[in-house]
Amino acid sequence: MLNTYNYKELSPDALSQLIIRNTDPAHTIQETVDNIIQNVRQKGDAALFDFTERFDKVKLDRLYIEEDDIQLLATSIGRDQQRALEIAFNNIYKFHQNQLRKEKKIDTMQGVTCWREARPIERVGLYVPGGSAVLPSTFLMLGVPARIAGCKEIVVCCPPQTSGLINGYIAYCAYLLKIKRIYLVGGAQAIAAMAYGTATIPKVDKIFGPGNQFVTKAKTIVQATTNTAIDMPAGPSEVLIIADKTSNPIYVAADLLAQAEHGKDSQAILVSDSESLIEQVNQELAKQVEALPRVEIAKAAIAHSYAVLCSDLTQAMSFSNAYAPEHLILALDDWQSIINKIINAGSVFLGHLTPESVGDYASGTNHTLPTSAYAKAYSGVSVDSFIKKITFQHITPIGINQLGPTVEILAELEGLHAHKNAVSVRLRHKPE
Ligand SMILES: NC(=O)c1ccc[n+]([C@@H]2O[C@H](COP(=O)([O-])OP(=O)(O)OC[C@H]3O[C@@H](n4cnc5c(N)ncnc54)[C@H](O)[C@@H]3O)[C@@H](O)[C@H]2O)c1
Ligand SMILES: N[C@H](CO)Cc1c[nH]c[nH+]1
Numbered sequence: 295m296l297n298t299y300n301y302k303e304l305s306p307d308a309l310s311q312l313i314i315r316n317t318d319p320a321h322t323i324q325e326t327v328d329n330i331i332q333n334v335r336q337k338g339d340a341a342l343f344d345f346t347e348r349f350d351k352v353k354l355d356r357l358y359i360e361e362d363d364i365q366l367l368a369t370s371i372g373r374d375q376q377r378a379l380e381i382a383f384n385n386i387y388k389f390h391q392n393q394l395r396k397e398k399k400i401d402t403m404q405g406v407t408c409w410r411e412a413r414p415i416e417r418v419g420l421y422v423p424g425g426s427a428v429l430p431s432t433f434l435m436l437g438v439p440a441r442i443a444g445c446k447e448i449v450v451c452c453p454p455q456t457s458g459l460i461n462g463y464i465a466y467c468a469y470l471l472k473i474k475r476i477y478l479v480g481g482a483q484a485i486a487a488m489a490y491g492t493a494t495i496p497k498v499d500k501i502f503g504p505g506n507q508f509v510t511k512a513k514t515i516v517q518a519t520t521n522t523a524i525d526m527p528a529g530p531s532e533v534l535i536i537a538d539k540t541s542n543p544i545y546v547a548a549d550l551l552a553q554a555e556h557g558k559d560s561q562a563i564l565v566s567d568s569e570s571l572i573e574q575v576n577q578e579l580a581k582q583v584e585a586l587p588r589v590e591i592a593k594a595a596i597a598h599s600y601a602v603l604c605s606d607l608t609q610a611m612s613f614s615n616a617y618a619p620e621h622l623i624l625a626l627d628d629w630q631s632i633i634n635k636i637i638n639a640g641s642v643f644l645g646h647l648t649p650e651s652v653g654d655y656a657s658g659t660n661h662t663l664p665t666s667a668y669a670k671a672y673s674g675v676s677v678d679s680f681i682k683k684i685t686f687q688h689i690t691p692i693g694i695n696q697l698g699p700t701v702e703i704l705a706e707l708e709g710l711h712a713h714k715n716a717v718s719v720r721l722r723h724k725p726e
């Protein structure tokens with residue numbers, strides 16, 4: 295099922311072709327998204343009603359639901375499902391709360407004190423995907439760190455159900471997160487609305503959340519064209535599994551399919567030093583895929599996924615670092631010996647009993663992660679994503695005497711005399 299490449303036969307060009315994903319060579323997604331953004335800018339709410347009818351096939355009479363509806367929907371789900379969402383909420387909360395740390399004040403010289411303090415981003419927009427599958431887990435992954443950071447205004451957009459509402463699981467997450475309004479808008483139009491603001495949807499300072507190629511393209515466009523920031527490009531899901539003769543092919547195939555079922559444009563890569571393991575995983579894939587309800591989606595994703603045969607695990611890790619996967623699974627007995635060779639990956643899963651699904655839902659780590667090789671430069675969402683760190687400094691009379699002459703010289707060598715003077719006047723005219 296997986297097309298297999300031999301690492302040592304790959305030219306540098308072939309290697310870079312292999313690791314590219316989800317490009318938009320004909321710019322069709324770019325054009326569609328540009329057009330959606332322009333429409334939302336010009337027509338505001340009217341464009342949101344239109345696009346929701348066109349893409350989500352829902353004719354809305356209002357763009358949001360509020361507390362009463364949310365409460366009603368939240369109570370419609372089973373107690374087991376509520377408990378599972380509560381356990382996920384608690385674990386994500388515990389893991390993320392530990393990320394809030396106070397930094398020490400540093401005296402860089404006598405009388406010169408510098409430090410940083412965190413402040414929440416005031417208005418944040420959370421995008422909860424809901425096209426091919428509604429993802430309440432993503433709501434928790436974004437909402438929990440936003441709450442821990444202390445963001446004042448949390449705007450949430452999610453594509454509507456055919457009923458014109460949201461589903462009960464999303465509503466239960468809203469209840470856990472104390473979110474009182476959800477906008478029933480998805481896709482690029484939701485991102486444009488949060489970046490520009492409409493009569494109904496407030497403009498925010500930063501947009502968070504994963505989504506399909508339309509959502510991800512819209513995020514990168516608004517980041518470049520407005521003063522609204524984004525968390526990162528978090529597009530179609532990916533997994534790369536490094537496996538050897540100690541791996542269980544049943545588990546490996548199951549983990550590949552778990553990401554393949556997200557969307558036709560998802561990618562699931564197997565890298566191994568064992569030809570026979572690749573063969574066994576292929577047999578398992580063929581068996582397991584047929585049992586999935588989302589069999590057509592998973593098959594399409596597997597069709598443009600592949601395996602890479604390497605001579606050893608060091609080579610396997612080099613390939614993985616070049617690919618920079620959103621998720622990396624080390625399905626090995628001896629994962630400890632290569633963990634320090636990982637350079638690029640969004641989130642890592644170690645050993646045989648750590649499926650990626652646990653991180654998707656409930657172990658505590660965040661599942662909003664960089665895709666398309668952006669793991670080379672971006673981290674996944676965390677509490678840090680929802681705060682700014684502001685630097686502070688204070689200089690005493692001793693400090694200005696110590697540091698002032700250095701700054702005078704540096705300002706002079708840059709030819710910036712007003713800069714120099716701002717120090718000189720303080721050295722010459724000391725307060726009584
Ligand atoms: N990287 C991550 O951290 C992460 C986490 C969770 C999910 N994901 C990914 O998020 C994605 C979710 O995608 P999804 O489609 O299910 O939901 P989505 O909410 O991202 O997209 C649905 C919206 O896309 C828009 N749309 C659909 N077809 C369109 C078209 N032809 N033209 C313009 N707009 C169109 C519609 O407005 C619809 O509301 C998946 O690819 C999944 O792999 C990534
Ligand atoms: N694997 C996705 C991140 O790429 C997250 C997710 C949500 N629900 C299931 N999985």
Ligand SMILES: [Zn+2]
Pocket residue numbers: 531552553556654
């Ligand atoms: Zn997943």
